[in-house]
Amino acid sequence: MKETELKKLLSEMTLEEKIGQLLQVAGTLYGENGLVTGDLDYFKITGEELDRAGSVLSISGAAKLKKIQDYCMGKQPHRIPQIFMLDIINGYETIYPVPLGQGATFEPEMAEKLAEMAAKEGSAAGVHVTFSPMVDLVRDARWGRVMESTGEDPYLNGEMGAAMVRGYQGQSVLDKGRMAACVKHFAGYGGAEAGRDYDTVELSERTLRDDYLPAYKRAIDEGVKLVMTSFNTLNRVPSTANSWLMKDVLREEMGFEGVLISDYGAVKELVNHGIAKDEAQAGELAIKAGVDIEMMSLSYIRHMEEQLKQGVITMEMIDASVWNVLCLKNDLGLFENPYKDASEEDEKELLLCPEHRALAREAAVKSFCLLKNEENILPFEGQEGEKIAFIGPFATSHEVFGSWSFPSDPAKMVSIKEGMEGSNKNASMTFAKGCQMFGHDFKLKDGRWFRYDASLKEPLLEEALRAAKDADKVVLCIGEHQQMTGEAASRTRLQIPEEQMELLRKVWEVNQNIVTIVFAGRPLELMEVSGWSKAVMMAWFPGCETGNAIADVLFGAKEPGGRLPMSFPYVVAQEPCYYNRFRSGRPNNGTLEQGFVMGYIDQIDKMLYPFGFGLGYTTFAYSPVSLSAQELTGEQPIIAKVTVTNTGHREGTETVQMYICDLFGSVVRPNRQLKGFTKVTLQPGESKEVSFTVTEEMFRFLNIRMDYVSEPGDCKVFIGPDSTTGNGADFVLK
Ligand code: GLC
Secondary structure, eight states: OOHHHHHHHHHHSOHHHHHHTTEEEEGGGGTSOOOOOSOOTTOOOOHHHHHHOOEEESOOOHHHHHHHHHHHHHHSTTOOOOEEEEOOSSOSSSOOOOHHHHHHHTOHHHHHHHHHHHHHHHHHTTOOEEOOOBOOOOOOTTSGGGGGSOOSOHHHHHHHHHHHHHHHHOSOTTSTTOOEEEEEEETTGGGOGGGOTTOOBOOOHHHIIIIISHHHHHHHHTTOSEEEEOSSEETTEEGGGOHIIIIIIIIIITOOOSEEEOOTTTTTHHHHHTSOSSHHHHHHHHHHHTOOBEESOOHHHHHHHHHHHHTSSOHHHHHHHHHHHHHHHHHTTTTTOTTTTOOHHHHHHHTTOHHHHHHHHHHHHHHOEEEEEGGGOOSOOOOTTOEEEEESGGGTOSOOSOTTOOOSOGGGSOOHHHHHHTTTOSSEEEEEOOSOSOSSOEEOTTSOEEOOOGGGHHHHHHHHHHHHHTOSEEEEEEEOOGGGSSTTOOOSOOOOOHHHHHHHHHHHHHOOOEEEEEEOSSOOOOHHHHHHOSEEEEEEOOOTTHHHHHHHHHTTSSOOOOOOSSOEESSGGGOSOOSSOBOOSSOOOSOSOOSSSSSOSSSOSSEEEOTTOOBOSSOEEEOOOEESOSEEOSSOOEEEEEEEEEOSSSOEEEEEEEEEEEOOOSSOOBSOEEEEEEEEEEOTTOEEEEEEEEOGGGGOEEOTTSOEEOOOEEEEEEEESSSSOSEEEEEEEO
């Protein structure tokens, strides 16, 4: 529709219609089975109100959404079409690695391809908007939602988030197979105190702007169509009512012009926060902060008319938000084609098609982080006579797709057992569950109960120990249940359930050739796991091709390609952890034998496995860093070069990382900051020159006067395999 026609439509709409466009309701309310991603009990909406709602979340399926669209448009006086939104976080039906695993790939190009695939599948199922990417900076593994982020680095998050926006939206969201993206959760949600979900976030403006906001800005600069408010307070003001954050920063400074949608019930929760005395005031604060759509609460639809009469809010506020919603629907072409790409035929052809499965499999392989490989126990030969026992709850589980994925049939997720059996390897392989997921009853977040059965303990263990005794090698498949991660899944302990750790210890007693594969949506405490294992690999939650991807890496068809997107501490008490910390006045050198220095008396203050770390199946050597100049200016960048050599015996891919260090500043500066990464694949003995352009812009920060500038002085650049090693070179920023 032309803008003039859209403006005419806005002018003809009744106030009731306008306010209805600002309400988003869950699709289950239309009598169709959809997801429930939040509390529904409180939501007592009337039929009349439901018929006015302008958008729907958490439901999908071409036939279903066409039916709901027809019903809803029939109720709309101007037949304004619905817009359907869904959490497509790591795939629609073809499920690929959770975002933290995607972060581990250090491949924005891969993230873009995955998002494009998800958009094709989701749009065929009638979905118009995905509530992705989540680019919240995360530094505390106790927070369950680290699983949904791409990690602890602002630069990596920005690159991955921008890539996902490109993948979902393409050149135009009007195009077939594309959908609008929604960057979230604005802002600072990942800074929740002690990793407690929904808890307070206190950030200095410098930390907020230097560390937490850049990734959102990258997504907005990439043209993301929606932004979602975060549940948390930011310095004691809930984001959903935070006019400074939403108007001054998001709209004015960042130039965002799209739709601002609240998180689920976040408007009404302003009452719980204690800054709104009732839901009416909650709505007033939200609309004044510029929140366009109220997701799953009724402040707008129940109180706006009265507030308008009282002069508490203005027609301009309402029109501004309705205009944003109408523009989004128009960008998607919904006025001309309310079904957009919904197509049962395309669903049949696209969902879990071989090409999509192949991409998910490639992504999974590239997400796996090999953290230890003693005696090069990996890769296995896979030859006749080699006997391998796969033991653990994850050896046969299909629940390997993460807690924000909802495949229609989990049985279509390839388990480890199914992957091995399909790998046509000649090794003889046995499979034993070994133990139950937990050693006690456990209520899963999705409402299911895991019921522990004590009578199973012994028989499961005996079966596993028989298999281990009879095998040359054991692959332990253990980890946290996927429902222990994601929203409302903060943990005070970062351990694998004790029932599974007991299994690991017992297996070790009969066979020390253990390769442990860890499933998790966060960094876990892996010191003991590492002690009992010759190899340890983080698998995260790999998705529908789990078993095939693990077979690829175990038998060496591929090498695990991941590098850690988050730091792994020795113990949870070290959290929050992040590599780009500050030296302090008493820096420690990573040992305990020290006096008055930063750190602990009972724990080495370093990471078990640092940000950026990961092994492959070969080794690499790095030459010293050479610089094109010794001085860096705004006009004259420096080219930093290294030569990387494959010093091993098989082809391998190295993720070469470039970090800068500003040695001095008017405020303290991080030890290191990631500013570049690239992958290089080399044959045995082959060398390749890898170069990075270091710019003055990379050194800009908020200085003592809160000016965003770089400051002259001594600097270093490091190029290497992770955030703690690599060769450095000095230069001066003029
Ligand atoms: C949830 C999440 C948000 C999600 C939304 C819709 O509470 O916080 O990430 O997109 O509700 O399901």
